[in-house]
Amino acid sequence: MSAGKIVFTQDRIRRRTEEIAREIAGAIPGGDLHVIVTLKGALFFAVDLIRALGREATLGFITASSYGGGTESSGEVDLRTEDIGEVAGRHVLIVEDIIDTGRTLKIAVAAIQSLGPASVRTAALIDKPSRREVEIDAEFTGFRVDDIFLVGYGLDCDQEYRTLPDIRSLGP
Ligand code: IMP
Ligand code: MG
Secondary structure, three states, X not given: OEEEEEEEOHHHHHHHHHHHHHHHHHHOOOOOEEEEEEEOOOHHHXXXXXXXXXXXXXXXXXXXEOOOOOOOOOOOXXXXXOOOOOOOOOEEEEEEEEEOOXXXXXXXXXXXXXXXXXXXEEEEEEEOHHHOOOOOOOOEEEEEOOOOOEEEOOEOEOOEXXXXXXXEEXXX
């Protein structure tokens, strides 16, 4: 398989990211903001979103893996939180790449909630609502897509294609 047709161009991603940043700026109260990036997929989106937010924030990272190499989730999520940062009493924004079954986000939110934040909100670049298996949604969503596997702009298939500038479908 290789990267197929462009689904979201760089330019469209940039414009939508700026819109989401404005929504977030209006919704998250002033005070300590802690942005938690879910590695590695959300890396590109997080950088562009944080820059567009133009607001002082501390950064933390979590690493979630559920894909054992293919395009289907294994159903088990391995969450690493060593670099999650200072969460207690702060407004947390989780930046996620894609919500698919919802398992990763659900586990990440629970882990963060257990650390006593002032509030927790989630921004996801892409949502695949038809794939959901557990009940969870992001407050801020970039694009909704059907059941297609996407690569590029941080999204990978078996660690490939992350550095493509646009988001593409995975195809022949
Ligand atoms: P979930 O736990 O099933 O919601 O899976 C979420 C994670 O699976 C995302 O954070 C991505 O890392 C990965 N994922 C889901 N769909 C895609 C896709 O279309 N392309 C690349 N990664 C994906
Ligand atoms: Mg991810």
